[in-house]
Amino acid sequence: MRSPDFKRRKTAWVALAAICLACTLSLLFYQYEDIPLSLSSSRPVNPVLETQTINDHLNTTTPSSSPSPISSNSATPYNPSNAVQGDRRCQAFADPGNVVFVIKTGATEIYEKLPTQLLTTLGCTEDFLLFSDLDEQIGPYRIRDTLADFNETLKATLPDFELYRLQHEFRRTNQDMARLKGEHAWKLDKYKFLHLVEKAWLERPGRDWYFFFETDTYIVWTNLVLWLQRISPPTEPLYYGSVAYFMNDPFAHGGSGIMISGKLLEQFIGGEPGLANKYDDVFESNCCGDSVLANTIRKELNITVQNMFPQINGEKPSTLPFGPTHWCQPVVTMHHLHPRERAAIFDFEQARPDLTQPLTFAELSHLTFPNDTMFDYEEDWDNLSNIGIEFAGALSPSLETCRDACKGLKQCFQWRYDTDGKCEVSTQAFRLGAKRWPTKDGHRVFSGWNTDVIRQWREDHPCHGVKWVEPRAPDS
Numbered sequence: 001m002r003s004p005d006f007k008r009r010k011t012a013w014v015a016l017a018a019i020c021l022a023c024t025l026s027l028l029f030y031q032y033e034d035i036p037l038s039l040s041s042s043r044p045v046n047p048v049l050e051t052q053t054i055n056d057h058l059n060t061t062t063p064s065s066s067p068s069p070i071s072s073n074s075a076t077p078y079n080p081s082n083a084v085q086g087d088r089r090c091q092a093f094a095d096p097g098n099v100v101f102v103i104k105t106g107a108t109e110i111y112e113k114l115p116t117q118l119l120t121t122l123g124c125t126e127d128f129l130l131f132s133d134l135d136e137q138i139g140p141y142r143i144r145d146t147l148a149d150f151n152e153t154l155k156a157t158l159p160d161f162e163l164y165r166l167q168h169e170f171r172r173t174n175q176d177m178a179r180l181k182g183e184h185a186w187k188l189d190k191y192k193f194l195h196l197v198e199k200a201w202l203e204r205p206g207r208d209w210y211f212f213f214e215t216d217t218y219i220v221w222t223n224l225v226l227w228l229q230r231i232s233p234p235t236e237p238l239y240y241g242s243v244a245y246f247m248n249d250p251f252a253h254g255g256s257g258i259m260i261s262g263k264l265l266e267q268f269i270g271g272e273p274g275l276a277n278k279y280d281d282v283f284e285s286n287c288c289g290d291s292v293l294a295n296t297i298r299k300e301l302n303i304t305v306q307n308m309f310p311q312i313n314g315e316k317p318s319t320l321p322f323g324p325t326h327w328c329q330p331v332v333t334m335h336h337l338h339p340r341e342r343a344a345i346f347d348f349e350q351a352r353p354d355l356t357q358p359l360t361f362a363e364l365s366h367l368t369f370p371n372d373t374m375f376d377y378e379e380d381w382d383n384l385s386n387i388g389i390e391f392a393g394a395l396s397p398s399l400e401t402c403r404d405a406c407k408g409l410k411q412c413f414q415w416r417y418d419t420d421g422k423c424e425v426s427t428q429a430f431r432l433g434a435k436r437w438p439t440k441d442g443h444r445v446f447s448g449w450n451t452d453v454i455r456q457w458r459e460d461h462p463c464h465g466v467k468w469v470e471p472r473a474p475d476s
């Protein structure tokens with residue numbers, strides 16, 4: 001059941017979301033203005049838009065004839081008025097109560113990314129913890145500075161903490177911190193990981209599970225609850241995630257979500273703070289905080305991450321490689337979602353006939369590749385095809401020969417042609433990809449999909465039951 005202040009919270013967030021939109025829009029007009037930073041590093045802070053100006057976009061936009069594939073399930077459209085009656089995900093599964101949700105964010109991105117996270121993924125949770133790099137109160141939500149107890153000497157001297165100091169100055173002088181967004185925020189982020197884990201445990205000790213993720217992580221709530229039912233209660237120290245490597249050492253990738261059992265944290269953190277401070281000086285030399293977390297768990301407890309990929313993964317509907325490797329498994333997490341992409345998955349979930357059934361990649365593929373309105377050709381689009389095609393006599397192919405080469409292959413899902421004369425295809429998976437605007441020097445990319453091949457493959461591969469991923473050693 002919802003707490004009585006849920007409606008109030010929701011109203012507050014709708015208002016905040018509106019304010020954010022207004023902020024973002026006004027920010028767009030500042031993008032090429034010099035940002036008056038006094039960061040000691042010479043690198044400029046990234047402007048809001050990475051590549052082109054708004055005017056460039058408007059000028060080159062041509063209306064697409066086919067509908068956007070990322071839209072609500074057309075068979076059973078989600079009626080927004082349903083939202084008033086409640087979120088169907090929560091009706092299917094209430095919060096099991098044995099897991100602590102821990103969200104890591106940063107002051108430069110929080111107003112852009114947190115509202116939709118709260119309105120979608122977190123809509124069914126009873127309890128969660130919000131950690132950032134600045135103490136803030138946003139409406140009813142308290143956001144903690146994860147780095148409050150970080151070694152003061154290091155905090156005052158490490159170049160990576162320049163942004164941390166600057167954020168306090170921006171607050172004092174009432175400036176918009178979203179303008180500080182970019183690589184500096186990413187560099188500061190890694191220092192949070194151990195304090196994050198320590199604070200989560202000390203604040204909510206003794207729960208079965210601790211699930212750490214970020215504001216741009218999407219969690220399929222119903223799948224998460226079904227997964228937790230399968231693995232609870234944990235009787236041993238467990239550390240699950242999507243495995244990545246740094247210097248040959250495996251770690252659970254943070255943006256994909258990291259699931260750690262209480263049994264592990266009990267041994268790792270103990271009853272009082274101290275563990276995190278012990279390792280404050282090791283972060284600077286490591287690329288990533290999630291890697292430091294893995295190394296520290298291994299050092300302290302001799303426990304290694306277990307791989308849950310692709311159930312836990314770092315892609316999203318437009319970049320997922322649908323096919324043999326991503327098909328009958330349930331999708332629990334996705335990463336790098338823009339707020340609108342998040343809303344589209346939310347609607348897709350609400351429109352499912354039975355939310356108590358696991359959502360597989362196969363089913364999710366209908367969000368990006370709807371049976372009837374699939375993309376078949378797009379100009380200025382990168383479809384992430386990745387197998388280079390060589391033509392006889394080292395001839396440079398044309399767009400047509402590239403397209404025909406794909407049609408001639410046995411199972412070619414899609415092709416991509418670029419104006420350098422490169423032709424690439426994909427035979428192992430179908431992926432949507434994204435708009436890719438022409439570069440200033442006129443380089444363009446074109447993409448096409450063999451929709452019949454995709455439809456046929458989908459029909460030939462129905463899922464008989466759901467393949468839950470079993471935890472496995474990183475190298476297996």
Ligand SMILES: *[C@@H]1O[C@H](CO)[C@@H](O)[C@H](O)[C@H]1NC(C)=O
Pocket residue numbers: 055056059
């Ligand atoms: C927009 O397109 C027109 C006509 O193609 C061109 O003259 C103009 O320079 C373009 N503007 C920008 C900002 O690229």
Ligand SMILES: *[C@@H]1O[C@H](CO)[C@@H](O)[C@H](O)[C@H]1NC(C)=O
Pocket residue numbers: 151152153154277281
């Ligand atoms: C902070 O780090 C410095 C440099 O590594 C170290 O000398 C100092 O003892 C640390 N302070 C605390 C309180 O741990």
Ligand SMILES: *[C@@H]1O[C@H](CO)[C@@H](O)[C@H](O)[C@H]1NC(C)=O
Pocket residue numbers: 302
């Ligand atoms: C760490 O664990 C591995 C495998 O579980 C074991 O072979 C090894 O002996 C352990 N090392 C220590 C120092 O306990």
Ligand SMILES: *[C@@H]1O[C@H](CO)[C@@H](O)[C@H](O)[C@H]1NC(C)=O
Pocket residue numbers: 371372455
């Ligand atoms: C998808 O389309 C194909 C051919 O157009 C049709 O045979 C098939 O039944 C459709 N599948 C679904 C799930 O609608």
Ligand SMILES: CC(=O)N[C@H]1CO[C@H](CO)[C@@H](O)[C@@H]1O
Pocket residue numbers: 382384385386418445
């Ligand atoms: C993931 C992937 O394959 N990305 C490719 C998209 O296309 C560009 C250029 O065409 C490549 O450089 C990327 O590697």
